[in-house]
Amino acid sequence: MTDAATNPGAATPRKSSLLTLDDRTRRRNASEARFKAYGITAIAVALFFLIVLLFSILRSGLPAYTTTVADVEFTVTQAQYEEAESQLFKTKAYEQLFIAQLQDQLTESGMQVEFDAAAIERIMGKVGGNIREFYQANPDQLGQPVSFELSSSSRVDGYYKGRVTREGLQESRFLQLSDLDLVDALAEAGIIRQAFNWNFITGADSGVDNPGGAGIGASVVGSFFMMLVVLFLALPIGVAASIYLEEFAPKNRWTDLIEVNISNLAAVPSIVFGILGLAVFIQFMHLPQSAPLVGGLVLTLMTLPTIIISTRASLKAVPPSIRDAALGVGASKMQAVFHHVLPLAMPGILTGTIIGLAQALGETAPLLLIGMVGFVARGYPDGIAAGFVDPNSAMPAQIYTWAARADVAFYEKAWGGIIILLLFLMTMNIIAIILRRRFERRW
Amino acid sequence: MPILWLVLIVLALGAVGYILGRQRAMASAGGDARHLHSLPSYYGSNVAIKAVVPALVLMVIWLLVQPVYINTHVSGMLSETAIPDNSSRGLVMSEVRRTAEGLSNAVNQGLMTEEFATSARADMADVTQRLKDAGQIVTSEVTQPIMRAAQEYRVLSSSLQLYMSIAVILLALLGAAWGLRESQKDFRARNTVEFSVRMLLIGAASIAILTTLGIVLSLVFNTIEFFRLYPAADFFFGLNWAPSFSGRGGSSDLGVLPLLWGTLYISIVALAVAVPIGLFAAIYLSEYASSRVRSVAKPMLEVLAGIPTIVYGLFALLTVGPMLLKVFGDEGLGIMQAGTAVMTAGLVMGIMLIPFVSSLSDDIINAVPQSMRDGSYGLGATKSETIKQVVMPAALPGIVGAVLLAASRAIGETMIVVLGAGAAARLSLNPFEAMTTVTAKIVSQLTGDADFASPEALVAFALGMTLFVITLGLNIFALFIVRKYREQYE
Numbered sequence: 019m020t021d022a023a024t025n026p027g028a029a030t031p032r033k034s035s036l037l038t039l040d041d042r043t044r045r046r047n048a049s050e051a052r053f054k055a056y057g058i059t060a061i062a063v064a065l066f067f068l069i070v071l072l073f074s075i076l077r078s079g080l081p082a083y084t085t086t087v088a089d090v091e092f093t094v095t096q097a098q099y100e101e102a103e104s105q106l107f108k109t110k111a112y113e114q115l116f117i118a119q120l121q122d123q124l125t126e127s128g129m130q131v132e133f134d135a136a137a138i139e140r141i142m143g144k145v146g147g148n149i150r151e152f153y154q155a156n157p158d159q160l161g162q163p164v165s166f167e168l169s170s171s172s173r174v175d176g177y178y179k180g181r182v183t184r185e186g187l188q189e190s191r192f193l194q195l196s197d198l199d200l201v202d203a204l205a206e207a208g209i210i211r212q213a214f215n216w217n218f219i220t221g222a223d224s225g226v227d228n229p230g231g232a233g234i235g236a237s238v239v240g241s242f243f244m245m246l247v248v249l250f251l252a253l254p255i256g257v258a259a260s261i262y263l264e265e266f267a268p269k270n271r272w273t274d275l276i277e278v279n280i281s282n283l284a285a286v287p288s289i290v291f292g293i294l295g296l297a298v299f300i301q302f303m304h305l306p307q308s309a310p311l312v313g314g315l316v317l318t319l320m321t322l323p324t325i326i327i328s329t330r331a332s333l334k335a336v337p338p339s340i341r342d343a344a345l346g347v348g349a350s351k352m353q354a355v356f357h358h359v360l361p362l363a364m365p366g367i368l369t370g371t372i373i374g375l376a377q378a379l380g381e382t383a384p385l386l387l388i389g390m391v392g393f394v395a396r397g398y399p400d401g402i403a404a405g406f407v408d409p410n411s412a413m414p415a416q417i418y419t420w421a422a423r424a425d426v427a428f429y430e431k432a433w434g435g436i437i438i439l440l441l442f443l444m445t446m447n448i449i450a451i452i453l454r455r456r457f458e459r460r461w
Numbered sequence: 462m463p464i465l466w467l468v469l470i471v472l473a474l475g476a477v478g479y480i481l482g483r484q485r486a487m488a489s490a491g492g493d494a495r496h497l498h499s500l501p502s503y504y505g506s507n508v509a510i511k512a513v514v515p516a517l518v519l520m521v522i523w524l525l526v527q528p529v530y531i532n533t534h535v536s537g538m539l540s541e542t543a544i545p546d547n548s549s550r551g552l553v554m555s556e557v558r559r560t561a562e563g564l565s566n567a568v569n570q571g572l573m574t575e576e577f578a579t580s581a582r583a584d585m586a587d588v589t590q591r592l593k594d595a596g597q598i599v600t601s602e603v604t605q606p607i608m609r610a611a612q613e614y615r616v617l618s619s620s621l622q623l624y625m626s627i628a629v630i631l632l633a634l635l636g637a638a639w640g641l642r643e644s645q646k647d648f649r650a651r652n653t654v655e656f657s658v659r660m661l662l663i664g665a666a667s668i669a670i671l672t673t674l675g676i677v678l679s680l681v682f683n684t685i686e687f688f689r690l691y692p693a694a695d696f697f698f699g700l701n702w703a704p705s706f707s708g709r710g711g712s713s714d715l716g717v718l719p720l721l722w723g724t725l726y727i728s729i730v731a732l733a734v735a736v737p738i739g740l741f742a743a744i745y746l747s748e749y750a751s752s753r754v755r756s757v758a759k760p761m762l763e764v765l766a767g768i769p770t771i772v773y774g775l776f777a778l779l780t781v782g783p784m785l786l787k788v789f790g791d792e793g794l795g796i797m798q799a800g801t802a803v804m805t806a807g808l809v810m811g812i813m814l815i816p817f818v819s820s821l822s823d824d825i826i827n828a829v830p831q832s833m834r835d836g837s838y839g840l841g842a843t844k845s846e847t848i849k850q851v852v853m854p855a856a857l858p859g860i861v862g863a864v865l866l867a868a869s870r871a872i873g874e875t876m877i878v879v880l881g882a883g884a885a886a887r888l889s890l891n892p893f894e895a896m897t898t899v900t901a902k903i904v905s906q907l908t909g910d911a912d913f914a915s916p917e918a919l920v921a922f923a924l925g926m927t928l929f930v931i932t933l934g935l936n937i938f939a940l941f942i943v944r945k946y947r948e949q950y951e
Binding site (some may be wrong): 046049050056059063067068070078263275280286287293298301322350351381382383386389403414418433436439 | 465525528529532558651655658659661662663664665666667668669670672673675676679680682683737738739740741742744745746748749758761762764765767768769770771772773774775776778779780812815816819843844845846848849866869870872873874875876879880900903904907908921922925928929932933936937940
């Protein structure tokens with residue numbers, strides 16, 4: 019067409035060679051390369067986001083697992099004990115003893131720092147009370163050297179983790195610049211050191227003013243009880259529903275209605291399930307608020323569509339010849355399904371269930387509505403029955419509570435909690451992958 | 462744990478029934494299983510099912526109805542005068558429940574005799590003190606009407622509990638007896654058992670419908686209640702969102718439009734991030750990538766989908782927000798005031814949606830028949846020309862469906878916006894300003910000790926209803942498009 023338009027009459031053959039590319043081909047090739055580059059860029063961007071996300075989780079979360087402690091070897095004699103107990107301010111007396119011995123230790127290692135009781139209190143909290151408690155509980159330790167491991171205040175901890183700097187420090191009743199000199203001296207003397215924060219893994223949530231004492235242990239237990247409820251309700255109900263829909267359901271309006279419902283429920287926002295839980299389980303049925311049982315029920319309803327969809331897929335993957343063979347030797351339809359199809363579909367069903375559970379484990383929004391917020395996780399439940407009905411939190415809700423607090427020191431806990439949550443999720447997903455690899459069968 | 466015991470007793474009856482039923486059937490066949498209609502275990506199962514299922518169903522129904530019945534009965538006892546002016550019937554009822562629980566706990570701890578707990582009439586200060594000694598949470602002083610109601614509550618619930626246990630065990634025994642009577646060699650036990658199992662399967666499948674029904678009913682009733690207290694027109698067309706927290710004052714502005722705008726704006730930003738990246742990633746993975754690249758990149762993308770939303774929320778609040786603030790804040794361009802903004806939440810939500818868009822589009826692109834590509838290559842088109850002019854148009858309806866599904870996810874997403882978008886509801890075009898969404902406000906209106914009778918709490922249900930209707934509409938439309946497209950090529 020173009021040739022005809024530019025050279026009317028003279029139809030000369032176009033001069034082009036297979037060996038050199040003409041402009042048009044070059045343009046087309048360039049656009050091809052560009053298009054491919056867009057694709058590579060898109061994937062690179064997505065992976066970059068993933069790396070940034072994982073990096074910031076690790077960088078901000080790992081400090082939560084260390085804490086700053088002070089090791090002090092300390093001796094109280096019987097006479098000192100009795101004298102301290104006879105005074106009006108007993109803990110004050112212990113504190114004086116402690117400070118005197120600390121001063122000795124510092125001079126021993128050649129350090130000269132001035133400090134008073136208030137500074138010690140700012141750095142290590144109420145030392146005197148801790149010491150008194152210990153000796154009251156163990157009077158036989160009097161007169162012998164006892165090494166105490168005292169956890170330092172969250173601001174000193176922040177000094178080591180870069181949250182508190184000398185330049186940015188605002189002198190307050192919580193921490194003063196001179197305290198940091200003392201901290202440095204103590205660290206040089208080997209008294210203050212970093213230790214693994216067991217309390218973070220085993221402890222319960224602490225008050226708003228004590229970020230150092232916050233732990234995720236109690237809410238891990240809450241999550242565990244919730245997952246038990248989900249597992250024991252969602253798995254049997256989901257499998258039963260899938261068996262019916264896949265193997266028995268006649269094609270009628272009722273079945274259609276169920277199918278449409280399930281695919282819609284899978285896409286309903288999770289917070290709507292929270293509203294359902296609040297209105298039906300708590301408002302209407304008067305089940306206890308903040309209980310893992312209610313959380314488990316809500317998450318069960320939320321996970322059911324996932325489990326049903328994956329179970330149906332694995333039931334569908336079992337070839338019809340298996341059913342035909344069972345029916346052929348005289349099994350009833352029910353026997354064929356339960357004795358032959360279901361066992362063969364089991365690995366797929368379990369994989370789907372684990373993935374559904376992992377999804378439920380990370381869900382936060384519905385739990386907030388039924389009252390499973392972090393600050394109710396103040397301790398471990400007393401027993402198995404109490405574990406289901408006593409107010410507790412769950413890991414993601416606990417993380418949310420920490421993230422919503424004003425004190426910056428809680429952010430570190432939130433990131434640290436995320437590491438634990440992701441470890442659980444990773445384990446579950448790896449189990450699912452192993453199950454799939456180990457038992458997957460191609461027909 | 463009387464209910465746990467009850468369940469165990471019923472299950473034990475079922476187990477005994479199984480053994481007896483089996484034996485009886487075998488005996489009727491003279492010990493030879495070949496003379497039975499069904500396998501012996503079916504006779505046992507028949508008895509067990511008849512003992513356990515009706516009894517447990519009765520128990521569940523009873524447990525559901527009992528609190529409602531007690532509530533209405535006790536609530537009827539409270540006269541209007543017993544309800545303080547600044548309170549409501551619901552609040553007083555919860556106090557009654559608390560007092561009743563406190564009495565029971567005090568009796569359990571041995572601080573009160575049963576008789577005292579049920580009959581104390583005279584000295585309310587003494588009762589309050591005793592309850593406090595027992596470590597029970599009670600309000601300043603228990604008043605006469607509340608005490609009486611609480612006592613009635615206790616008596617009623619304990620006697621109903623007893624009736625329930627008797628009724629359930631009786632029903633289990635009756636069921637077992639019925640099953641045992643049937644256990645004769647000619648009885649078609651397998652058919653009966655299979656029928657019951659089938660009914661159980663249907664019941665399980667119907668839970669999906671019950672859930673939807675539960676969602677719709679709980680939303681509808683509370684929304685109607687809300688519109689009784691607050692005019693619907695003001696809710697749907699109000700331009701101002703300012704709930705009062707002072708209590709039961711009617712001075713709240715509860716207009717939904719600023720929230721809807723925030724939701725929409727954040728979703729648009731999220732889709733603007735997720736759709737190009739997700740789509741190009743899907744195109745590259747399905748058309749260009751070698752199978753090795755694919756086997757690495759695809760699972761990596763799916764890791765993004767497996768990360769819980771709370772993690773993204775924290776990422777928005779603590780990493781992306783401060784990062785954006787450094788560039789657009791006062792030290793940079795000066796158009797961003799705080800780390801929480803539409804941009805922050807939208808960007809992070811976009812990252813969350815990338816794998817969602819890419820895996821859905823990947824499926825759809827793969828479903829386009831290879832013959833169409835081959836035809837295009839045969840005419841001399843390059844790969845990108847084939848994708849742009851043949852594959853994409855063919856896959857377009859499906860991709861639109863995928864984008865709609867992603868949009869419905871973005872609208873319903875909660876944790877990212879709660880942490881990343883801020884709390885101020887405003888109508889603004891600046892994407893670096895804090896805005897809030899429907900979901901974030903549902904959380905903030907319903908957490909804490911909300912009184913369910915106030916419009917400030919009930920508005921959350923109206924918001925939930927709005928959210929449910931919007932996402933449901935999007936989902937149905939998207940599924941319709943995707944399904945219609947799939948039928949074209951299969």
